[in-house]
Amino acid sequence: MLTTTTLNSFNFRKLFGLLAVICLVSSVAFAQQVGGAFRNDAQHSYIVGFYTGAGQGLPSDGIMHAVNPGSTGGFGNSDESPNAIPQGGDLCANVYVFLPDEQLTACCSCKISPNGMQGWRLSVDLIGNPLTGPPYVGFPTIRAGALKIISSRGGGPAGRLPSPPIGPGISSAGTSGLRCDAGSEYHPGGELHAWITHVRPLLGETSVGVTEIHFEPAHLSHSELEKLQQQCFAINAAAGHGGVGSGRGQCRCDGLFAN
Amino acid sequence: MIGLKHAGSPPKIWLLALTILSVCLTSVAFGQNSNGSSTDTSYYVGYFGNANIPGFPDGRLDIINTGSTGGYSRRDGKTPIGDLCANIYVFTSDQQMVECCSCFVSPNGHIQLSLNLNLTSNPLTTLPVNAGALKIVSSNTTSGGACNVGIFSVAATNYVPFGELRAWNTHVRQTIPPVGTTPALYTVTETPLRLAYLKANGSEISKLQSQCFSVQTLGSGHGRCTCGGVPQ
Numbered sequence: 484m485l486t487t488t489t490l491n492s493f494n495f496r497k498l499f500g501l502l503a504v505i506c507l508v509s510s511v512a513f514a515q516q517v518g519g520a521f522r523n524d525a526q527h528s529y530i531v532g533f534y535t536g537a538g539q540g541l542p543s544d545g546i547m548h549a550v551n552p553g554s555t556g557g558f559g560n561s562d563e564s565p566n567a568i569p570q571g572g573d574l575c576a577n578v579y580v581f582l583p584d585e586q587l588t589a590c591c592s593c594k595i596s597p598n599g600m601q602g603w604r605l606s607v608d609l610i611g612n613p614l615t616g617p618p619y620v621g622f623p624t625i626r627a628g629a630l631k632i633i634s635s636r637g638g639g640p641a642g643r644l645p646s647p648p649i650g651p652g653i654s655s656a657g658t659s660g661l662r663c664d665a666g667s668e669y670h671p672g673g674e675l676h677a678w679i680t681h682v683r684p685l686l687g688e689t690s691v692g693v694t695e696i697h698f699e700p701a702h703l704s705h706s707e708l709e710k711l712q713q714q715c716f717a718i719n720a721a722a723g724h725g726g727v728g729s730g731r732g733q734c735r736c737d738g739l740f741a742n
Numbered sequence: 743m744i745g746l747k748h749a750g751s752p753p754k755i756w757l758l759a760l761t762i763l764s765v766c767l768t769s770v771a772f773g774q775n776s777n778g779s780s781t782d783t784s785y786y787v788g789y790f791g792n793a794n795i796p797g798f799p800d801g802r803l804d805i806i807n808t809g810s811t812g813g814y815s816r817r818d819g820k821t822p823i824g825d826l827c828a829n830i831y832v833f834t835s836d837q838q839m840v841e842c843c844s845c846f847v848s849p850n851g852h853i854q855l856s857l858n859l860n861l862t863s864n865p866l867t868t869l870p871v872n873a874g875a876l877k878i879v880s881s882n883t884t885s886g887g888a889c890n891v892g893i894f895s896v897a898a899t900n901y902v903p904f905g906e907l908r909a910w911n912t913h914v915r916q917t918i919p920p921v922g923t924t925p926a927l928y929t930v931t932e933t934p935l936r937l938a939y940l941k942a943n944g945s946e947i948s949k950l951q952s953q954c955f956s957v958q959t960l961g962s963g964h965g966r967c968t969c970g971g972v973p974q
Contacts, residue, residue: 533973535802535804535854581851583854583973584851585849587850626973627804627854627972627973627974628852683802683912683930686928690928692799694930696932701808701906704810704811704824705813706820706821707812707824707849710814711813
């Protein structure tokens with residue numbers, strides 16, 4: 484028989500210790516469950532959006548922005564302070580541009596340092612250099628399609644298709660030496676946030692409305708990642724990384740503009 | 743036996759302990775419910791307004807397949823196949839389902855629907871549809887890779903929610919023009935359809951399926967939305 488004394492002095496300590504453990508475990512489980520859809524590193528690295536209103540002669544262009552929040556490291560390799568640790572906050576934004584019928588038409592990989600922002604003009608940087616020219620099957624020009632961005636901490640080994648992609652399209656990361664390559668077997672990692680504006684005709688083409696969406700995180704399946712990397716690798720190879728090809732199918736990374 | 747009779751404060755402590763325990767266990771249960779099955783990624787809700795109002799610009803619904811359940815389309819000849827059906831349900835503000843349909847979306851594919859032409863132009867009844875709720879439930883295609891079963895959309899069948907889509911729709915609103923000016927001013931916003939919890943085999947999915955079946959059975963062609971053309 485337990486007495487009041489033992490309850491007060493000993494068992495309640497045990498009881499509340501046990502409750503504390505239960506609460507800790509349950510809160511961890513809760514955090515994993517609620518955030519489970521997107522908190523997994525690879526899953527949080529995959530964000531999707533779309534572009535629209537291209538190729539219609541509208542008076543304004545769409546703009547996509549991506550920001551590195553520094554969640555995976557506050558310092559990039561090129562930070563001013565050589566003693567800043569931990570480094571490794573630099574990320575690659577692996578960008579994939581699709582036609583509405585799921586065909587990959589351009590890809591590129593752009594370095595974004597912590598707190599850095601990269602901008603892309605829709606008509607120039609994203610779809611200005613499509614893999615194939617118009618007309619496309621079922622539609623005359625590129626007007627809309629899906630956009631996907633996968634963040635990674637660098638490029639991986641060369642892709643699994645025959646010709647090795649070497650050289651351009653693979654944007655180097657300036658002083659850090661980080662290699663970004665959307666067509667390599669990189670490992671998704673890190674966290675980026677992106678937005679894109681949509682310019683749409685309202686009443687005829689003289690009046691437009693502009694909206695902006697935030698890219699949404701999604702689960703990244705192995706087959707989807709594999710396909711993106713392989714298809715981009717194929718485009719890179721076709722684009723002349725092996726010395727042949729037309730150089731088409733690559734989006735551009737030089738959009739550090741202010742608007 | 744635990745001697746609580748003469749313990750003084752222990753009953754209060756036990757009550758406190760039980761309260762803490764119940765709160766903790768409730769949080770665990772909530773966590774499990776909030777993301778326990780694939781249906782948590784398959785159910786999206788949004789709204790529309792100012793549809794079919796003369797002079798108002800049209801709204802758009804854009805849907806993409808993230809490829810999260812398979813990166814390949816049937817026509818790629820590789821597996822896993824990630825083709826999905828976007829089962830779309832259109833409601834008026836008083837919760838009446840007025841249209842439903844299923845649209846095929848391949849991995850990385852993009853479809854764009856007009857609010858006025860595809861979603862609300864063919865309601866079950868002749869009453870004009872101006873505003874209401876939009877729901878999308880993703881599912882596998884049929885074994886033949888389609889989103890229709892005979893004359894019925896998959897949305898009207900007893901399908902299992904599956905897969906992952908993302909969708910956004912625009913909202914056109916009229917602003918008050920300055921005094922003395924005649925042209926109407928319109929503004930456009932855009933929102934993502936939000937993920938919501940849909941209990942597998944629960945009442946909501948059963949209701950959506952059965953109501954859509956009724957709409958498509960009784961509507962004599964009315965009550966069916968359409969899947970749009972090439973995204974613009």
